[in-house]
Amino acid sequence: MMARSANTAVAHDLAIEEERLHLRVVEPQDGGPPHPPAAPPVSNTRVAIAMFLVAESMFFAGLVGAYLVFRVGSVVWPPAGLPALPLTVTWINTVFLFFSGVAVVSGLRGIRRGDQRALRRRLLLTAALGAVFVSVQGWEWAGLVHHGLTLSSGPYGGTFYLLIGTHAAHVLGAMGWVLWVTAAAQRGRYSVENHDGVEMCAVYWIYVCALWGLLFGLVYH
Amino acid sequence: MCKTAVGGPGDPLSAGINASIFFMMAMPFVLFAAVGGWLAYMFWSSGRAVQHPNPDLLSAEREASR
Structure with a gap:
């Protein structure tokens, strides 16, 4: 009897806690509106962005695999007679991209505490730094092409432009997404309770930045 | 893969293809x-x-529900 009453008390306590955490729909006894249904531990938004990033990772894995075939399979890499890659300028460019990641995280934190102005400013800063990154890369490429490294310069040139160019295309796409989110933020779409769009955009931008770190280490060194 | 396309064990292209295969096979697991x-x-x-749950909160809610 005492054991049963103890179990009943535990079950009752758990039921109270589940109700408090909105983990099950409860019809209130006073006839008021029902509590909202439970939120899953991982939101659909986060699952969606995770699946998207997995697909992107496999896409880049294929490109990196092709690069590895030629790089590991060559006795001399880079091949003789081709211009050296501009390491110093690319390091500085990498710092710009890193700070763009810091800016987008700062914007996400801003909307989490309800600061709309911080969100808009940080998103614009993110897009601006991304534009600087892509512009500097374009300038680098112009120099490399002028010195003889083109798409048809054998596997070295082909894999370089393919890998780095694909990443640059993803940066441009991410910039478009950031600008779209910025426009939505200007219209007051996001709030403390509803900013999943900002979170998805920030996660993708950070992914693009982290991917650059890997590609920079692989291709430029 | 065709034996004539890839050289013997000492062929660097073999090493390159090996590295690429291992990398791409590992990626899904990672x-x-x-x-x-x-x-x-x-x-x-x-x-x-x-x-x-918070024991203090439970005690307060248990008292309130009695």
């Missing part, structure tokens, strides 16, 4: 482990919130 670990952590941390 991604599965990363995403699966993240999901497991999210479910585990939400489960802990139910199993270990």
